[in-house]
Amino acid sequence: MSAVALTLVVGNKNYSSWSLRPWLAMRQAGLAFDEVVIPLYRTESRAALLAHSPAGKVPVLKHDGRTVWDSLAILEYLAETFPAARLWPEDAAARAQARCVSAEMHAGFAALRAGLSMNLREHLPGRRRSAAVDADIARITAIWRDCRTRFGDRGPFLFGAFTAADAMYAPVAARFRTYGVDLDPTCRAYADAVLALPAFLEWQAAAQEEPWVITKGGNPVPAASAT
DSSP, X not given: OOSSOEEEXXXXXXXXXXXXXXXXXXXXXXXXXXXXXXXXXXXXHHHHHHTTOTTOOBOXXXXXXXXXXXXXXXXXXXXXXXXXXXXXXXXXXXXXXXXXXXXXXXXOOHHHHHHSOOOTTOOOTTOOOOHHHXXXXXXXXXXXXXXXXXXXXXXXXXXXXXXXXXXXXXXXXXXXXXXXXXXXXXXXXXXXXXXXXHHHHHHHXXXXXOOOOOEETTEEOOOXXXX
């Protein structure tokens, strides 16, 4: 581990799925870091975010005079800077697939994000879903089954051991639990393994204690100020 301190700037832990991704990876990797939490959707939020990131969004990683302000870019930076963390699979074929499914999560599934926003303090089964949300769910569960079948023989995660790909899909596992999405046994076992991680439970406990509530029309607002 570098002697230079790491700082991760995140949004509300109850809502900011993008913040959870690098935070979880860093905790799983055993990296020591300082944490700055900026509540989103408040009058002062924009100025506070811009003080840390030119994009005005979270998460933001600061290390050795560098600023990295995108979730997937942070994961790649951590993998390069701390290779002992093994944030990508060692096998070339598995590593290529892990990067593909992580990039697909990063760039896609807009309907899922809008329709089933992350909220760790709520249990909302039975919420009506659009056909687009169901299509996203079908694609995500197909990814999970494929990764588990092809690469998951050495552990409970997508590629056996925990990797950056699991960090990318952890908020989805949380969403599926919040909204009571039915999962087949393979996907249920995978989601349960992610949600049982001590690092995830630590994040979840902090989310439960947060005083901030973001609502719009009585419904949770997706963390659109996060990347």
